[in-house]
Amino acid sequence: MNSFTYARAQDVQTALQEKTTALDGRFIAGGTNLTDLMKVNVEQPSHVIDIRRLPFNQITETEVVGLRLGALVTNAETAYNKQIEQRYPLLAKAILAGASAQLRNRATNGGNPLQRTRCYYFYDTATACNKREPGSGCSAIKGYNRIHAILGTSESCIAVHPSDMAVALTALDATVNVNGPNGERSIPFLDFHRLPGDTPHLDTNLGPDEIITSIDLPAQGFAEYNTYLKLRDRASYAFALVSVAAALELEGTIIKEVRIALGGVAHKPWRQPEVEANLVGKEVNAENLQNAAEALLTGAKGYGHNNFKIELAKRAIVRALLQAAKMEDSK
Numbered sequence: 001m002n003s004f005t006y007a008r009a010q011d012v013q014t015a016l017q018e019k020t021t022a023l024d025g026r027f028i029a030g031g032t033n034l035t036d037l038m039k040v041n042v043e044q045p046s047h048v049i050d051i052r053r054l055p056f057n058q059i060t061e062t063e064v065v066g067l068r069l070g071a072l073v074t075n076a077e078t079a080y081n082k083q084i085e086q087r088y089p090l091l092a093k094a095i096l097a098g099a100s101a102q103l104r105n106r107a108t109n110g111g112n113p114l115q116r117t118r119c120y121y122f123y124d125t126a127t128a129c130n131k132r133e134p135g136s137g138c139s140a141i142k143g144y145n146r147i148h149a150i151l152g153t154s155e156s157c158i159a160v161h162p163s164d165m166a167v168a169l170t171a172l173d174a175t176v177n178v179n180g181p182n183g184e185r186s187i188p189f190l191d192f193h194r195l196p197g198d199t200p201h202l203d204t205n206l207g208p209d210e211i212i213t214s215i216d217l218p219a220q221g222f223a224e225y226n227t228y229l230k231l232r233d234r235a236s237y238a239f240a241l242v243s244v245a246a247a248l249e250l251e252g253t254i255i256k257e258v259r260i261a262l263g264g265v266a267h268k269p270w271r272q273p274e275v276e277a278n279l280v281g282k283e284v285n286a287e288n289l290q291n292a293a294e295a296l297l298t299g300a301k302g303y304g305h306n307n308f309k310i311e312l313a314k315r316a317i318v319r320a321l322l323q324a325a326k327m328e329d330s331k
């Protein structure tokens with residue numbers, strides 16, 4: 001058993017101070033990922049700082065007429081919030097496609113995008129894993145890699161980022177607001193998660209002592225034409241093999257604006273704004289969507305067991321966009 005100290009922070013400054021002082025401290029919010037990782041010795045913090053009492057527990061209107069999601073609002077409260085349902089249904093759909101009702105009641109908006117990869121080798125301390133232990137090697141590249149990445153991989157790591165919510169937030173151009181030793185700053189969601197490169201132990205661009213305070217949604221919510229298509233091994237309670245957050249702004253059948261973000265294929269939610277720009281002004285039809293799917297998968301590489309994901313992702317993109325445009329049933 002690993003011993004650690006525990007403190008419940010009553011205000012932000014104390015939480016930040018405790019994190020900076022502790023040699024290897026961790027914030028805990030819902031605890032649904034951190035405690036699992038502590039049980040299997042992947043995370044071994046010396047100090048755990050409970051942040052549930054901090055004042056990040058509301059959904060409020062912002063000056064740019066978007067919404068601010070407090071980092072400690074639960075995933076369930078967010079998905080069933082009336083404003084989210086009406087103005088950002090894509091986000092509600094993505095959250096409800098993830099985990100289980102019990103987990104969503106506990107999991108928080110700050111903790112969800114920070115959950116760590118579900119790579120089996122990362123969880124198994126008897127195997128080599130550069131993400132868990134930098135420099136030890138990657139067991140997945142030549143191992144059983146059915147759930148692994150096909151885009152943006154490196155020789156160090158082929159893990160995928162597992163959050164569904166983060167895929168929708170990337171499509172919606174959300175922004176993460178953080179506080180830390182150097183004050184407050186905002187990080188666009190598109191730049192929040194990292195590709196593995198030769199530092200796969202770093203999942204995000206959040207500083208080691210920074211805390212997420214909230215997530216901002218811009219005014220544009222794509223409320224009418226959107227879908228979250230999640231393809232997985234079981235109908236519920238499973239992570240995505242491939243997922244697509246698709247949102248459109250249409251004039252008749254002509255695309256005025258489009259967002260496509262993919263989950264389950266890379267170390268971060270995968271989005272290529274240039275592919276989206278290329279669809280603007282075009283008709284929603286199978287040929288144009290197929291071309292976009294091919295462009296989004298440019299450079300995709302399978303590692304054996306996961307080769308099937310390349311074709312699966314292309315088909316999922318076309319299908320998701322047709323569903324978002326209401327040209328195919330999403331049932």
Ligand SMILES: Cc1cc2nc3c(=O)[nH]c(=O)nc-3n(C[C@H](O)[C@H](O)[C@H](O)COP(=O)(O)OP(=O)(O)OC[C@H]3O[C@@H](n4cnc5c(N)ncnc54)[C@H](O)[C@@H]3O)c2cc1C
Pocket residue numbers: 026027028029030031032033034035036051071075097098099100103106107108109110111112113114115162163164165210211212213237238239240
């Ligand atoms: C069986 C199971 C199935 C699941 N299925 C899915 C699924 O299909 N889709 C999906 O998206 N997710 C799924 N999940 C993951 C679940 O959604 C996450 O565990 C949850 O969202 C994490 O949120 P949390 O608040 O519990 O985070 P915690 O476990 O408390 O924290 C996670 C990490 O974030 C850090 N952290 C938390 N809050 C902050 C903050 N405000 N600032 C800085 N750091 C912070 C912690 O230090 C920790 O490193 C599943 C989980 C389980 C156990």
Ligand code: SF4
Pocket residue numbers: 117119120121122128129130131132137138139140141156157158159200
């Ligand atoms: S894919 Fe990444 S997380 Fe999985 S074993 Fe390799 S280095 Fe570790």
